[in-house]
Amino acid sequence: MTTTKLCAAIALMAVITFSTRLFPFVVFGRGEKPAPIIMYLGKYLPPALITAIVVYCFKDIDFLSGMHGLAEIISAFTVIALHYKFRNTMLSIAAGTILYMLLLRI
Amino acid sequence: MDIKTLKYAVKTSMPVILGYLPSGFAFGLMMSAIGRGVIASFIMAVTMYAGAGQYIAVDFIKNNASFLTIIITTFLINSKHLFYGISLIERFNKTGKKKPYLIFALTDETYALLTGTEYPADVREDRYIFLVSLINQLSWIAGCTLGAVFGSVVKFDTTGLDFAMTALFLVILTDQARAFNSKIPFIVGGVSALAAMLVLGKSNMLLGGAVLSVITLLILHKKGFGKNDND
Numbered sequence: 001m002t003t004t005k006l007c008a009a010i011a012l013m014a015v016i017t018f019s020t021r022l023f024p025f026v027v028f029g030r031g032e033k034p035a036p037i038i039m040y041l042g043k044y045l046p047p048a049l050i051t052a053i054v055v056y057c058f059k060d061i062d063f064l065s066g067m068h069g070l071a072e073i074i075s076a077f078t079v080i081a082l083h084y085k086f087r088n089t090m091l092s093i094a095a096g097t098i099l100y101m102l103l104l105r106i
Numbered sequence: 107m108d109i110k111t112l113k114y115a116v117k118t119s120m121p122v123i124l125g126y127l128p129s130g131f132a133f134g135l136m137m138s139a140i141g142r143g144v145i146a147s148f149i150m151a152v153t154m155y156a157g158a159g160q161y162i163a164v165d166f167i168k169n170n171a172s173f174l175t176i177i178i179t180t181f182l183i184n185s186k187h188l189f190y191g192i193s194l195i196e197r198f199n200k201t202g203k204k205k206p207y208l209i210f211a212l213t214d215e216t217y218a219l220l221t222g223t224e225y226p227a228d229v230r231e232d233r234y235i236f237l238v239s240l241i242n243q244l245s246w247i248a249g250c251t252l253g254a255v256f257g258s259v260v261k262f263d264t265t266g267l268d269f270a271m272t273a274l275f276l277v278i279l280t281d282q283a284r285a286f287n288s289k290i291p292f293i294v295g296g297v298s299a300l301a302a303m304l305v306l307g308k309s310n311m312l313l314g315g316a317v318l319s320v321i322t323l324l325i326l327h328k329k330g331f332g333k334n335d336n337d
Binding site: 058093 | 124125128129132142146149150153154155156159162163166167168170171173176177180181182183184185186187188189190191192195198199205209210212265266267269270271272273274275276277278279280281282283284286290291292293294295296298299300303308311312315316319320322323324327332
Protein backbone atom coordinates (compact mmCIF):
# COMPACT_ATOMS: atom_id res chain seq x y z
CA MET A 1 0.00 0.00 0.00
CA THR A 2 1.38 3.41 -0.98
CA THR A 3 1.77 6.11 1.67
CA THR A 4 -0.90 8.26 -0.03
CA LYS A 5 -3.40 5.40 0.04
CA LEU A 6 -2.43 4.62 3.64
CA CYS A 7 -3.23 8.23 4.68
CA ALA A 8 -6.59 8.09 2.90
CA ALA A 9 -7.34 4.67 4.41
CA ILE A 10 -6.54 5.83 7.95
CA ALA A 11 -8.71 8.95 7.49
CA LEU A 12 -11.59 6.82 6.20
CA MET A 13 -11.31 4.26 8.99
CA ALA A 14 -11.15 7.03 11.60
CA VAL A 15 -14.27 8.76 10.23
CA ILE A 16 -16.23 5.49 9.97
CA THR A 17 -15.25 4.37 13.49
CA PHE A 18 -16.28 7.74 14.95
CA SER A 19 -19.55 7.73 12.97
CA THR A 20 -20.61 4.39 14.44
CA ARG A 21 -19.90 5.67 17.95
CA LEU A 22 -21.77 8.92 17.24
CA PHE A 23 -24.82 7.21 15.72
CA PRO A 24 -26.84 6.41 18.89
CA PHE A 25 -26.31 9.92 20.29
CA VAL A 26 -27.66 11.52 17.12
CA VAL A 27 -30.48 9.08 16.34
CA PHE A 28 -31.67 8.11 19.82
CA GLY A 29 -30.64 11.31 21.58
CA ARG A 30 -34.25 12.33 22.22
CA GLY A 31 -35.38 9.01 23.58
CA GLU A 32 -36.65 7.26 20.40
CA LYS A 33 -36.45 3.49 20.32
CA PRO A 34 -34.40 1.90 17.51
CA ALA A 35 -36.30 -0.15 14.89
CA PRO A 36 -36.57 -3.88 15.81
CA ILE A 37 -34.65 -4.99 12.71
CA ILE A 38 -31.75 -2.70 13.72
CA MET A 39 -31.77 -4.10 17.26
CA TYR A 40 -31.78 -7.61 15.77
CA LEU A 41 -28.73 -6.93 13.56
CA GLY A 42 -27.01 -5.11 16.43
CA LYS A 43 -27.30 -8.27 18.49
CA TYR A 44 -26.59 -11.04 15.97
CA LEU A 45 -24.27 -9.41 13.43
CA PRO A 46 -21.21 -9.10 15.74
CA PRO A 47 -20.88 -12.86 16.49
CA ALA A 48 -21.42 -13.70 12.79
CA LEU A 49 -18.78 -11.16 11.71
CA ILE A 50 -16.23 -12.25 14.30
CA THR A 51 -16.63 -15.86 13.11
CA ALA A 52 -16.18 -14.69 9.51
CA ILE A 53 -13.02 -12.81 10.51
CA VAL A 54 -11.65 -15.86 12.33
CA VAL A 55 -12.18 -17.94 9.17
CA TYR A 56 -10.45 -15.15 7.22
CA CYS A 57 -7.49 -15.26 9.64
CA PHE A 58 -6.96 -18.92 8.75
CA LYS A 59 -7.24 -18.42 4.96
CA ASP A 60 -3.52 -18.93 4.38
CA ILE A 61 -3.16 -22.26 6.21
CA ASP A 62 -1.27 -24.70 4.03
CA PHE A 63 -2.63 -28.18 4.76
CA LEU A 64 -0.56 -29.85 2.08
CA SER A 65 2.98 -28.92 3.08
CA GLY A 66 5.06 -27.71 6.01
CA MET A 67 3.30 -28.49 9.26
CA HIS A 68 -0.04 -29.06 7.46
CA GLY A 69 -1.77 -26.43 9.57
CA LEU A 70 -0.83 -28.09 12.87
CA ALA A 71 0.85 -24.96 14.24
CA GLU A 72 -2.30 -22.89 13.60
CA ILE A 73 -4.67 -25.52 14.99
CA ILE A 74 -2.64 -26.19 18.17
CA SER A 75 -2.14 -22.46 18.84
CA ALA A 76 -5.81 -21.66 18.18
CA PHE A 77 -7.04 -24.34 20.58
CA THR A 78 -4.55 -23.11 23.17
CA VAL A 79 -5.97 -19.57 22.90
CA ILE A 80 -9.56 -20.81 23.21
CA ALA A 81 -8.79 -23.17 26.13
CA LEU A 82 -6.82 -20.53 28.06
CA HIS A 83 -9.50 -17.93 27.50
CA TYR A 84 -12.29 -20.29 28.44
CA LYS A 85 -10.50 -21.14 31.68
CA PHE A 86 -8.94 -17.84 32.79
CA ARG A 87 -10.82 -15.12 30.81
CA ASN A 88 -7.60 -13.10 30.71
CA THR A 89 -7.37 -11.54 27.23
CA MET A 90 -3.68 -10.65 27.36
CA LEU A 91 -2.66 -14.07 28.72
CA SER A 92 -4.61 -15.84 25.96
CA ILE A 93 -3.22 -13.67 23.15
CA ALA A 94 0.39 -13.63 24.38
CA ALA A 95 0.56 -17.36 25.11
CA GLY A 96 -1.08 -18.28 21.78
CA THR A 97 1.16 -15.98 19.73
CA ILE A 98 4.40 -17.05 21.46
CA LEU A 99 3.45 -20.72 21.10
CA TYR A 100 2.71 -20.18 17.39
CA MET A 101 6.03 -18.41 16.83
CA LEU A 102 7.85 -21.25 18.61
CA LEU A 103 6.01 -23.98 16.63
CA LEU A 104 7.01 -22.30 13.35
CA ARG A 105 10.65 -22.57 14.39
CA ILE A 106 10.71 -26.26 15.33
CA MET B 107 -8.26 19.62 37.66
CA ASP B 108 -8.74 18.30 41.16
CA ILE B 109 -6.42 15.60 42.42
CA LYS B 110 -9.15 13.53 44.02
CA THR B 111 -11.09 13.02 40.76
CA LEU B 112 -7.84 12.21 38.96
CA LYS B 113 -6.96 9.67 41.63
CA TYR B 114 -10.28 7.86 41.27
CA ALA B 115 -10.12 8.00 37.46
CA VAL B 116 -6.65 6.37 37.49
CA LYS B 117 -7.78 3.76 39.99
CA THR B 118 -10.86 2.86 37.92
CA SER B 119 -8.86 2.79 34.69
CA MET B 120 -6.07 0.54 35.97
CA PRO B 121 -7.42 -2.77 34.54
CA VAL B 122 -7.90 -1.12 31.12
CA ILE B 123 -4.44 0.51 31.24
CA LEU B 124 -2.88 -2.89 31.97
CA GLY B 125 -4.80 -4.37 29.02
CA TYR B 126 -4.26 -1.52 26.54
CA LEU B 127 -0.49 -1.20 27.03
CA PRO B 128 0.37 -4.77 25.91
CA SER B 129 -2.36 -5.08 23.24
CA GLY B 130 -1.34 -1.68 21.82
CA PHE B 131 2.29 -2.83 22.00
CA ALA B 132 1.43 -5.93 19.92
CA PHE B 133 -0.29 -3.70 17.34
CA GLY B 134 2.81 -1.48 17.10
CA LEU B 135 5.03 -4.56 16.67
CA MET B 136 2.82 -5.87 13.85
CA MET B 137 2.91 -2.45 12.17
CA SER B 138 6.69 -2.28 12.26
CA ALA B 139 6.84 -5.88 10.96
CA ILE B 140 5.03 -4.76 7.77
CA GLY B 141 7.29 -1.72 7.40
CA ARG B 142 4.85 0.88 8.74
CA GLY B 143 6.29 1.97 12.01
CA VAL B 144 6.04 4.66 14.61
CA ILE B 145 4.26 7.50 12.78
CA ALA B 146 1.42 5.44 11.29
CA SER B 147 0.91 3.54 14.58
CA PHE B 148 0.75 6.80 16.54
CA ILE B 149 -1.66 8.48 14.10
CA MET B 150 -3.94 5.41 14.04
CA ALA B 151 -4.01 5.22 17.85
CA VAL B 152 -4.89 8.93 18.05
CA THR B 153 -7.48 9.12 15.24
CA MET B 154 -9.02 5.61 15.07
CA TYR B 155 -8.60 4.37 18.64
CA ALA B 156 -10.09 0.92 18.02
CA GLY B 157 -8.64 -2.46 19.00
CA ALA B 158 -10.22 -4.86 16.52
CA GLY B 159 -10.40 -2.11 13.86
CA GLN B 160 -6.68 -1.36 14.06
CA TYR B 161 -5.68 -5.04 14.14
CA ILE B 162 -7.64 -5.79 10.98
CA ALA B 163 -6.21 -2.57 9.46
CA VAL B 164 -2.72 -4.11 9.68
CA ASP B 165 -4.02 -6.84 7.41
CA PHE B 166 -5.55 -4.26 5.01
CA ILE B 167 -2.24 -2.42 4.77
CA LYS B 168 -0.20 -5.60 4.32
CA ASN B 169 -2.47 -6.93 1.55
CA ASN B 170 -3.18 -3.53 -0.05
CA ALA B 171 -6.93 -4.07 0.37
CA SER B 172 -9.39 -2.15 -1.82
CA PHE B 173 -11.14 0.93 -0.42
CA LEU B 174 -14.45 -0.91 -0.72
CA THR B 175 -13.19 -3.73 1.54
CA ILE B 176 -11.71 -1.21 3.99
CA ILE B 177 -14.91 0.87 4.18
CA ILE B 178 -17.45 -1.96 4.48
CA THR B 179 -15.37 -4.13 6.82
CA THR B 180 -14.47 -1.23 9.12
CA PHE B 181 -18.11 -0.20 9.27
CA LEU B 182 -19.36 -3.71 10.01
CA ILE B 183 -16.65 -4.46 12.61
CA ASN B 184 -17.74 -1.31 14.43
CA SER B 185 -21.44 -1.98 13.93
CA LYS B 186 -21.80 -3.06 17.55
CA HIS B 187 -21.04 0.54 18.47
CA LEU B 188 -24.22 1.66 16.71
CA PHE B 189 -26.07 0.98 19.98
CA TYR B 190 -23.44 1.22 22.69
CA GLY B 191 -24.13 4.83 23.47
CA ILE B 192 -27.83 4.45 24.20
CA SER B 193 -27.40 3.80 27.93
CA LEU B 194 -24.95 6.71 28.24
CA ILE B 195 -26.97 9.39 26.42
CA GLU B 196 -28.28 11.05 29.58
CA ARG B 197 -24.94 11.04 31.38
CA PHE B 198 -23.07 12.38 28.35
CA ASN B 199 -25.64 15.14 27.80
CA LYS B 200 -24.51 16.68 31.09
CA THR B 201 -20.86 16.92 30.07
CA GLY B 202 -20.99 20.05 27.85
CA LYS B 203 -17.93 20.65 25.67
CA LYS B 204 -16.39 17.31 26.63
CA LYS B 205 -19.20 15.34 24.96
CA PRO B 206 -17.71 14.99 21.42
CA TYR B 207 -14.48 13.55 22.83
CA LEU B 208 -16.36 11.17 25.13
CA ILE B 209 -18.32 9.82 22.15
CA PHE B 210 -15.14 9.51 20.06
CA ALA B 211 -13.36 7.63 22.86
CA LEU B 212 -16.19 5.22 23.66
CA THR B 213 -14.41 1.88 23.19
CA ASP B 214 -15.67 -1.49 24.50
CA GLU B 215 -13.46 -1.20 27.56
CA THR B 216 -14.28 2.42 28.38
CA TYR B 217 -17.97 1.59 27.99
CA ALA B 218 -17.55 -1.28 30.45
CA LEU B 219 -15.81 1.00 32.97
CA LEU B 220 -18.36 3.81 32.67
CA THR B 221 -21.38 1.56 32.98
CA GLY B 222 -19.98 -1.03 35.36
CA THR B 223 -18.05 0.85 38.04
CA GLU B 224 -19.08 3.08 40.91
CA TYR B 225 -17.32 6.14 42.24
CA PRO B 226 -17.75 8.41 45.27
CA ALA B 227 -20.61 10.91 45.17
CA ASP B 228 -18.33 13.88 45.86
CA VAL B 229 -16.48 13.44 42.56
CA ARG B 230 -17.61 15.65 39.65
CA GLU B 231 -19.13 13.25 37.13
CA ASP B 232 -18.25 15.08 33.90
CA ARG B 233 -14.59 15.42 34.92
CA TYR B 234 -14.44 11.82 36.09
CA ILE B 235 -15.91 10.43 32.83
CA PHE B 236 -13.58 12.64 30.77
CA LEU B 237 -10.48 11.60 32.72
CA VAL B 238 -11.30 7.89 32.52
CA SER B 239 -11.78 8.20 28.74
CA LEU B 240 -8.58 10.23 28.29
CA ILE B 241 -6.42 7.99 30.50
CA ASN B 242 -7.63 4.92 28.58
CA GLN B 243 -6.76 6.46 25.21
CA LEU B 244 -3.38 7.73 26.43
CA SER B 245 -2.44 4.21 27.54
CA TRP B 246 -3.55 2.86 24.13
CA ILE B 247 -1.48 5.51 22.29
CA ALA B 248 1.51 4.77 24.54
CA GLY B 249 1.21 1.01 23.91
CA CYS B 250 0.86 1.35 20.11
CA THR B 251 3.74 3.83 19.81
CA LEU B 252 6.09 1.98 22.15
CA GLY B 253 5.43 -1.29 20.29
CA ALA B 254 6.30 0.35 16.97
CA VAL B 255 9.42 1.99 18.46
CA PHE B 256 10.51 -1.34 19.95
CA GLY B 257 9.88 -3.10 16.63
CA SER B 258 11.97 -0.60 14.69
CA VAL B 259 14.86 -0.54 17.19
CA VAL B 260 15.09 -4.20 18.20
CA LYS B 261 15.35 -6.25 15.03
CA PHE B 262 14.16 -9.80 15.43
CA ASP B 263 12.49 -12.46 13.30
CA THR B 264 8.81 -11.49 13.44
CA THR B 265 7.55 -14.52 11.49
CA GLY B 266 4.28 -15.62 13.09
CA LEU B 267 3.75 -12.42 15.06
CA ASP B 268 0.61 -11.71 13.04
CA PHE B 269 -1.03 -14.60 14.90
CA ALA B 270 -1.75 -11.97 17.58
CA MET B 271 -4.59 -10.74 15.35
CA THR B 272 -6.00 -14.27 15.02
CA ALA B 273 -5.66 -14.72 18.79
CA LEU B 274 -7.50 -11.46 19.51
CA PHE B 275 -10.46 -12.49 17.36
CA LEU B 276 -10.46 -16.00 18.88
CA VAL B 277 -10.68 -14.36 22.31
CA ILE B 278 -13.64 -12.21 21.22
CA LEU B 279 -15.24 -15.29 19.66
CA THR B 280 -14.83 -17.29 22.89
CA ASP B 281 -16.46 -14.48 24.88
CA GLN B 282 -19.35 -14.29 22.42
CA ALA B 283 -19.83 -18.06 22.36
CA ARG B 284 -20.32 -17.83 26.12
CA ALA B 285 -22.82 -14.98 25.79
CA PHE B 286 -25.07 -16.56 23.13
CA ASN B 287 -27.31 -19.60 23.50
CA SER B 288 -27.82 -19.91 19.75
CA LYS B 289 -25.05 -21.22 17.51
CA ILE B 290 -26.81 -19.87 14.42
CA PRO B 291 -24.99 -16.49 14.10
CA PHE B 292 -21.62 -18.26 14.38
CA ILE B 293 -22.57 -20.81 11.71
CA VAL B 294 -23.87 -17.99 9.48
CA GLY B 295 -20.59 -16.07 9.76
CA GLY B 296 -18.37 -19.13 9.27
CA VAL B 297 -20.26 -20.51 6.28
CA SER B 298 -20.56 -17.04 4.70
CA ALA B 299 -16.79 -16.52 4.91
CA LEU B 300 -16.06 -19.96 3.44
CA ALA B 301 -18.59 -19.49 0.63
CA ALA B 302 -17.13 -16.04 -0.13
CA MET B 303 -13.61 -17.49 -0.24
CA LEU B 304 -14.66 -20.22 -2.69
CA VAL B 305 -16.64 -17.88 -4.95
CA LEU B 306 -14.73 -14.59 -4.70
CA GLY B 307 -11.24 -15.72 -3.71
CA LYS B 308 -9.13 -14.85 -0.69
CA SER B 309 -8.72 -11.14 -1.43
CA ASN B 310 -12.47 -10.45 -1.40
CA MET B 311 -13.61 -13.03 1.13
CA LEU B 312 -13.80 -10.66 4.10
CA LEU B 313 -16.04 -8.18 2.29
CA GLY B 314 -18.11 -10.94 0.68
CA GLY B 315 -18.41 -12.89 3.93
CA ALA B 316 -19.56 -9.80 5.83
CA VAL B 317 -22.18 -8.83 3.26
CA LEU B 318 -23.38 -12.44 2.97
CA SER B 319 -23.69 -12.62 6.78
CA VAL B 320 -25.95 -9.56 6.82
CA ILE B 321 -28.15 -10.93 4.03
CA THR B 322 -28.38 -14.40 5.62
CA LEU B 323 -29.26 -12.97 9.04
CA LEU B 324 -32.00 -10.83 7.46
CA ILE B 325 -33.46 -13.87 5.65
CA LEU B 326 -33.35 -15.94 8.87
CA HIS B 327 -35.11 -13.13 10.72
CA LYS B 328 -37.91 -13.18 8.15
CA LYS B 329 -38.26 -16.88 8.85
CA GLY B 330 -38.62 -16.22 12.58
CA PHE B 331 -35.07 -16.36 14.00
CA GLY B 332 -34.26 -13.92 16.78
CA LYS B 333 -37.87 -13.03 17.50
CA ASN B 334 -37.71 -14.32 21.06
CA ASP B 335 -35.04 -13.60 23.63
CA ASN B 336 -33.88 -17.19 24.10
CA ASP B 337 -31.78 -17.14 20.95
